[in-house]
Amino acid sequence: MIRRIAALVVTLFLLLAGFAPSAAQADPVWQFPLAANLVEDREGLLIAINKDKRLEAGYVPFNLVPLQLRAVGRGHQLRREAAEALTAMFAEAEAAGFKLYVKSAYRSYQTQSSMYANRLEKYRKDDGVVAVPGSSDHQTGLGVDVLNYAWTQKDGMTPAFGETEEAKWMEANCARFGFIIRYLPEKQEITGIIYEPWHLRYVGEEVAAYIMENRLSLEEFDDQVAQAIASYEAAGGDYAALCRELNALPVPKKLAETDEEGDGEVSLFYQKNP
Ligand SMILES: [Zn+2]
Numbered sequence: 001m002i003r004r005i006a007a008l009v010v011t012l013f014l015l016l017a018g019f020a021p022s023a024a025q026a027d028p029v030w031q032f033p034l035a036a037n038l039v040e041d042r043e044g045l046l047i048a049i050n051k052d053k054r055l056e057a058g059y060v061p062f063n064l065v066p067l068q069l070r071a072v073g074r075g076h077q078l079r080r081e082a083a084e085a086l087t088a089m090f091a092e093a094e095a096a097g098f099k100l101y102v103k104s105a106y107r108s109y110q111t112q113s114s115m116y117a118n119r120l121e122k123y124r125k126d127d128g129v130v131a132v133p134g135s136s137d138h139q140t141g142l143g144v145d146v147l148n149y150a151w152t153q154k155d156g157m158t159p160a161f162g163e164t165e166e167a168k169w170m171e172a173n174c175a176r177f178g179f180i181i182r183y184l185p186e187k188q189e190i191t192g193i194i195y196e197p198w199h200l201r202y203v204g205e206e207v208a209a210y211i212m213e214n215r216l217s218l219e220e221f222d223d224q225v226a227q228a229i230a231s232y233e234a235a236g237g238d239y240a241a242l243c244r245e246l247n248a249l250p251v252p253k254k255l256a257e258t259d260e261e262g263d264g265e266v267s268l269f270y271q272k273n274p
Helices: 004-026 078-093 109-123 159-165 165-177 187-191 205-213 219-235 239-246
Strands: 062-065 077-081 099-104 141-146 179-181 201-202
Touching: 004 179, 062 078, 077 078, 078 141, 078 165, 078 179, 078 201, 141 165, 141 205, 159 165, 179 205, 187 219, 205 219, 219 239
Parallel strands: none
Antiparallel strands: 062 077, 099 141, 141 201, 179 201
16 A cells, blocks of 8 residues: 555656746746737727726717717717627617617716716715726726616616516626616625615627626726736736737728628639639
């Protein structure tokens, strides 16, 4: 028995001695489920703003466009990527029988300031309902509040909106359009914000799918990415160099499922006679 254990120890030692140097020399592998250059966030779509991490008063998103959608009031704007995605989502919701309404989209630091001041004046204390100026997801131009008709007629929004068919549809489908539910009920401790089933936040399709499948807050996602980068670099990798390498590759093109000729994939491999 002792001899067997001794033999095992020797074998293990030899294995470790043999493998350790080659493991250290091997290129580190990027371990995160999403591509390194995607989470590098060159477009600034993954910015996580909250009480501890605020935007400056002068921060204005560079590509705001007006929304041409059913809305409460006028003049709503979002960053172009988010506006296009929201337009597609409204159309599909309507096809599924749901009429959605924009309640609030981009808000400037100044608008947030006056909302916050009004709330303070009315309730004499910060009750956490209106975000401190600079800490609102709405200032990113990527956050938008969406309601159904009945809730546009109410005085305020409460988590009970989550029980409506429209809210359920949005939670089930928003990720396909690149949106997440920014403030999930079980993440209040982390986000510092109550459950807001109406508040959608654009992050892009791949990241939205990952976040909604794993039910993460944007803050947790941020931490996961930071950790993945740290592990990659601890293993000897150069994250910036990896991103440069990936960014230099041609952008992968989505194959059209069908075209007017029929099968789009087949036409890649042969050309019809002229
Ligand atoms: Zn909101």
